[in-house]
């Protein structure tokens with residue numbers, strides 16, 4: 001009982017909030033945390049677990065739109081890791097925590113930047129995906145998906161389902 005009381009106090013940022021401390025309300029049942037540190041994809045997975053969430057999984061066009069506008073409204077912008085990877089099976093893109101496959105045709109929404117995923121690399125494959133804030137050569141990705149090498153160090157977004165009122169009451 002004491003443990004659950006303590007957990008409630010740690011998780012709830014203020015009375016009535018449905019998001020844990022450090023997370024912001026993303027609408028539609030989810031809270032998000034955008035990191036300040038740049039880490040590898042695997043380190044991002046671990047960091048989100050430490051924050052009691054998981055590396056963000058984007059399930060719908062609405063969630064994709066929400067996250068993109070959240071990122072575009074930040075004052076400084078850079079690419080962010082999401083939980084999508086084809087490490088387990090080449091060219092089969094899977095959300096790492098739920099193990100759901102992302103296929104743009106089946107999902108009926110396409111998050112990939114034009115030309116991605118291209119698996120481009122001199123010495124290996126690109127097995128991890130990020131929302132790419134690329135502006136160069138007259139091109140802009142504005143937080144559409146690109147596959148890159150998992151060893152790159154980037155910001156990341158954690159997701160946490162909104163807390164229930166029962167937890168808030170504690």
Ligand SMILES: [Ca+2]
Nearest residue numbers: 057058059159
């Ligand atoms: Ca999600």
Ligand SMILES: [Ca+2]
Nearest residue numbers: 118119120147
């Ligand atoms: Ca790529």
